[in-house]
Amino acid sequence: MTTGAELDAARTERRPAGSSRRRRPKRRRWLLVVALLTILLLPVLIVGAWFWYQTDPPGNPGRRVQVEVRQGWGTSQIGNELARRGVVGSALAFELYVKVFGGGPFQAGTFELRQDMGSSPAAAALERPASLRYRKLALIPGLTLDMIADQVGKIPGLNRDKFLAVARSNTVRSKYEPANVTSLEGLTWPDTYYVSKADTETTLLRTLVKTFDKQATRAGLSSSPDPYRTVTVASLIQTEAKLDEDRPLIAAVVENRLRDRMPLQIDATLLYARGTRVGPITDADYARDSPYNTYKNLGLPPTPISTVTTSSLQAALHPANVPYEYYVLINANGKHAFATTYAEHQRNVAEARRKGLLR
Numbered sequence: 001m002t003t004g005a006e007l008d009a010a011r012t013e014r015r016p017a018g019s020s021r022r023r024r025p026k027r028r029r030w031l032l033v034v035a036l037l038t039i040l041l042l043p044v045l046i047v048g049a050w051f052w053y054q055t056d057p058p059g060n061p062g063r064r065v066q067v068e069v070r071q072g073w074g075t076s077q078i079g080n081e082l083a084r085r086g087v088v089g090s091a092l093a094f095e096l097y098v099k100v101f102g103g104g105p106f107q108a109g110t111f112e113l114r115q116d117m118g119s120s121p122a123a124a125a126l127e128r129p130a131s132l133r134y135r136k137l138a139l140i141p142g143l144t145l146d147m148i149a150d151q152v153g154k155i156p157g158l159n160r161d162k163f164l165a166v167a168r169s170n171t172v173r174s175k176y177e178p179a180n181v182t183s184l185e186g187l188t189w190p191d192t193y194y195v196s197k198a199d200t201e202t203t204l205l206r207t208l209v210k211t212f213d214k215q216a217t218r219a220g221l222s223s224s225p226d227p228y229r230t231v232t233v234a235s236l237i238q239t240e241a242k243l244d245e246d247r248p249l250i251a252a253v254v255e256n257r258l259r260d261r262m263p264l265q266i267d268a269t270l271l272y273a274r275g276t277r278v279g280p281i282t283d284a285d286y287a288r289d290s291p292y293n294t295y296k297n298l299g300l301p302p303t304p305i306s307t308v309t310t311s312s313l314q315a316a317l318h319p320a321n322v323p324y325e326y327y328v329l330i331n332a333n334g335k336h337a338f339a340t341t342y343a344e345h346q347r348n349v350a351e352a353r354r355k356g357l358l359r
Helices: 004-014 020-055 075-084 091-101 119-126 145-152 160-167 201-218 227-240 244-259 267-274 283-287 310-317 342-354
Strands: 064-069 109-114 135-138 192-195 326-329 336-339
Touching (some): 109 119, 244 310, 244 326, 244 336, 336 342
Antiparallel strands (some): 326 336
8 A cells, every 4th residue: 555655755756847837937928028029029020111112112113204303392392292193102201211321412303203113213313313305284274175285386396286186086085085076175184294205296195185084083073974974064164163162053053054954155165166265255256156155055065165173073073952043253253153043143243243343
């Protein structure tokens, strides 16, 4: 028979020195230290990885873009412009790169860069003299194709009439252009473009139309049941409104008049039919036999009458919910007065005349 003392001695002999029970607290402490270090270092590792990704992104650079760096710009302004043009993914990362690794002085001028270059290649490119091969083409909102062609014709190597011929040839089309339409009127985007010696009338027009498609889609045009009609309405708003706050109200007037089969009577369409905006509207303009004369014809003109902006497109997509059917310029700052009845409108017209805003 084994005594209790003998059992205790046997258990003592079977339990190895430094048993797992004694080691377990040390192992737990070690795991806690590792976990704590991981928690502390993880943000640093993430930020570091993000910074190096922004410095020199993997893969090939994207499409060519022109970036203008203005005289007197600092690193922050340059970084913002690079990010806006898609050359770098983060303006902050570009600033950090320049501070950490140095850079500059950066040259003022127009540079041909690529999207998704990253901070390092972009900084290196900006330290070289800017190319002088690029000419600026600044297209303000509300221009007709003829007006755009006039601007294009001032660029050495490009021709106004060739540009218009390409625009009317149906070789360049917008995705928002109906199959039965061959006019690109209103389907180019107002912006500042940079034209190189390699550009032709066709490549430039294609850039203007592609930019329209991109910006119009971003503005929500693809949600319209009839995008081309929306662009046409937006062009009327663009040429009539001076203030953004009036655009949804003018859109409402257009839609209300179309609904009630009233002529739109928009002066800007008379100027379009005349072919020039120079000089006041005359009796001959009101009498002109043209599908763009909205004093003589019901409905919308057959095409847009100018380029448009995001605010005009969105106003055409979302007219104000108001009963107005008339408007007139009422303030020198561009504000319009709106009316539901003709009697109200006449009072607004009388006030505009007293202020010298109407003949």
